Amino acid sequence: MATVRIGVVGVGTFGINHLRCFRQLGYTGTAQLVAACDINEELLAERGQEFEFAPYTDYREMLEKEQLDGITIVTPDPFHREVALAAAEAGVHILCEKPLDVTVAGCQEIIDACEKAGVLLMVDFHKRYDEYHLAMKQKIQAGDLGQIEYGYSHMEDRIEVPRDWFPDWARASSPAWFLGIHFYDLARFLLEANGKAVWATGRTDRLAELGVGGWDSISAKVLFDNGATVAFDTSWILPDGFPAIVNQGIRLVGTKGVLECDSQDRGTFTCCTDDQPGGQTHNKSFLRIRYDKQGREVWEGYGMTSIADFAYNVEVLLAGRSIADLGDYPSGYDGLEATKIAAAVHQSLESGELVSLPS
Ligand SMILES: NC(=O)c1ccc[n+]([C@@H]2O[C@H](COP(=O)([O-])OP(=O)(O)OC[C@H]3O[C@@H](n4cnc5c(N)ncnc54)[C@H](O)[C@@H]3O)[C@@H](O)[C@H]2O)c1
Incomplete structure (x- = not known):
């Protein structure tokens, strides 16, 4: 299976859990935390000391330069849409934090863009994984x-x-x-x-x-x-x-x-x-930490499973299967209905x- 190349947009309070998730999926070669983006340069630098990634302050530049398979969007609620639309246009699969968007029209716009581009759209409704x-x-x-x-x-x-x-x-x-x-x-x-x-x-x-x-x-x-x-x-x-x-x-x-x-x-x-x-x-x-035999942090719980599910789904797509083969996951449609x-x-x-x- 190919390693899924991931970028995270928004490395704030909850973004750190996305960074943790993809770093540890790197232990097994499932995913690679390639890049991360935040407009707060100080925070980005701080996260960069703990996690290894190429830092960006502009998600468009990150999408252009990094040949990502997937991005996760962890920006404040009203700023999910613009990132999702740019990712769809770049042909990159998307996991978006909840809510997908704060307007019904915005959700529909994201869904349409993803369908047109043929990219996976997931929403991080982790309660489904509890x-x-x-x-x-x-x-x-x-x-x-x-x-x-x-x-x-x-x-x-x-x-x-x-x-x-x-x-x-x-x-x-x-x-x-x-x-x-x-x-x-x-x-x-x-x-x-x-x-x-x-x-x-x-x-x-x-x-x-x-x-x-x-x-x-x-x-x-x-x-x-x-x-x-x-x-x-x-x-x-x-x-x-x-x-x-x-x-x-x-x-x-x-x-x-x-x-x-x-x-x-x-x-x-x-x-x-x-x-x-x-x-x-x-x-x-929800979230708990343990250390593996190499002393590395491993985060577990449904807060991690729901994010990891995105990487596993993209892995399946990279192996040549289609979005219709993925079975049950919180989709853009679920984001729209919520x-x-x-x-x-x-x-x-x-x-x-x-x-x-x-x-
Ligand atoms: N699934 C969960 O359990 C859970 C928990 C908390 C928050 N969330 C969701 O996660 C999202 C982020 O919440 P948070 O608490 O981490 O907020 P936060 O304010 O701590 O972090 C958001 C980060 O996004 C950055 N940002 C803003 N605009 C940006 C842009 N255009 N490009 C790049 N970076 C940008 C900010 O600088 C900030 O660092 C929200 O949608 C929130 O609803 C989910």
């Missing part, structure tokens, strides 16, 4: 729940995320775009249904007080086209003392059963130290009305 969610899916597919009637999910970040991680673009995003989108997609994946109508409410008090601005919390009720309704509560204002950076979970109720999954406290690891006297829970299913829900959530927030999704 072994707990996969087990839920198996039970649903086996018919154990009967007909799913309704459900509930929550995803909430500690306030440090909008306040300290990216105060400059938190206002351009929201709990629906940053967090809800994961669970809108997961609900679609589990229910095998698309969103049909949305009603949402939200609040803007806490982040306004801090001068960050934007939505504190958004609660949305989504009717799916199979008749099920799911309520999604999202926020990023949990206090600094909350015992995990993310709180999340989902439950679904059907005619024959109920499934509940607490994705935050997996009951595996609670840690209390002088630095964090309140005690912390850790979702080690964005339809998030966009409708925001429309409903603005209007106060029930919003029907475009078909």
